[in-house]
Amino acid sequence: MRKVSMFILLVVTALFLAGCGSPTPPDEVVNEYWGLFQDRDTEGALELVIDGREDEVGDLDMEMEEVDEIEEVLFERFTVEAEGYEEDGEVAIVDVTVTKPDLHETFATFFEEGFEELMALAMEGASDEEMDEKAEEFLLEAMEDAEDISHDQQVELHLEDGEWKIYDWLFDDIEERMDELDFEDESVEQNGMDEESDEAAGDIDEGEAEVGDTVTTEAGDMTLIAQNDDIDAIETGPFRIDIEQVNAVSGDLNPQSAEMFDTEQLEYIQLDLQVENTSDEDLIFYAGQAQIVTNTGEQLESDMWMSDHIEGEFMGGVTQEGTLIYPLEQSQAEEVETVRIVIGAPQDEDWQEVGEEVDFEVEL
Known part of the structure; x- marks a missing residue:
């Protein structure tokens, strides 16, 4: 009995020590x-x-x-x-x-290799969903290589x-x-392209500044060099186009934007417009792909990363608006005196034109 008691004591002691x-x-x-x-x-x-x-x-x-x-x-x-x-x-x-x-290598590769194809898709009128899907595909490929x-x-x-x-x-x-x-x-x-804000990078809102004023934006400090905010509405077929303002801007970019555009100074033309489909039909009008020609001899397309996205497909009665940014490549903002704006003719769902090509000039 004594041996059994000693055995039980040893077992209890072992369990206690294990728990401690x-x-x-x-x-x-x-x-x-x-x-x-x-x-x-x-x-x-x-x-x-x-x-x-x-x-x-x-x-x-x-x-x-x-x-x-x-x-x-x-x-x-x-x-x-x-x-x-x-x-x-x-x-x-x-x-x-x-x-x-x-991730820095990932994004550098993404912008270097995917930018041109994404811009081409935007010019073809790709939807937001298509653009997002393609951007994710490029980003995944870039990450795999990083x-x-x-x-x-x-x-x-x-x-x-x-x-x-x-x-x-x-x-x-x-x-x-x-x-x-x-x-x-x-x-x-x-880089000023937050989808939630839906605001173009570097843009100066209408009435926010007078010529000579400097405004701080998401992309940096922007100085309004010249402006025209009194432009008659334009009609082509069932579409009405209101050009709210055309600005010539000189900007000092913040570090993030400077890294993206590989420059600390950005000279550009800003075009704010509102486009309305006054008909009940679903139509196609690529106002967001408007090209401009300056008196300095530059023919330019809007920068897809800095500009708002305007859908090319307009359902009946729909109004869209946005800001388009055109970085100057060979000129200074102060040299631009006139801007010619060209937009392809609107079309129906069978790709038949339902209006004329838009082609007019704005003096700054």
Whole structure:
């Protein structure tokens, strides 16, 4: 009986000692968290976060059902790996290596190789959905070719109930780094093409400035050199075109725009217009593809990245408006005195013309 009692005591002692073992090391906690997160087990991952810190650390959480294909590819190549740690009482700092595709290289390739084809699609009257689909295709290809890059950061962990748990990420928010890929919210927005604002980059709103004034826009500081905002409406077939203003502008670009256009100074013509289909029929009119000719001898098309997108398909009774930006290639804004505006004739759904070509000149 004495031997049995001693055996039971040893078993209980062993179980007690096992329950009082050392907590999982901080670096292993970080690696486990990231493994769970990549497995889409966000609930399990957040169990490794200090109670009450889920919202702060939860920036890593995302609605997986809303992740698009581009973000999915980035997610697969985005890794966080713990390399070591230091403890100071109940606080531990874990050194981590963050690896992801080189997004700067990705976007550089995207603009270099995809720009011309996207512009051609826009000139052909491609819809927003078609443009978005093609842009995503180019971006995915560019990301596949981009090399991975790594940088060292840290994660802070605290002891909670005897277990190491994540308290905070001591580096630029991972979600922010994910957003580097978000073409519409990051690259596009920085260069003045935010779809939500639907405003052209660098444009000066009607009545916002007088000749000689400088206005700060999303693209930089723009000076209004010359203007005509008193232009008679034009009609061609069932379409009415109101040219609200034609501006000659000289701009000092901000760093983001300067990087995109490879210049710090931008001289351009701005055309604000409103186009109305006064009929009940669905028609085609590519007003957004208007070409201009300046008195300085330049024949120009609007810049698709700086300009608003105006659909070529007009349903009956529809009115569209927007701003078109024409960067000058060989002239200065102060040299432009007249602007000739040319728009192809409107057509019906059988591609038969239902009006005349628009061709008129505006003095500044």
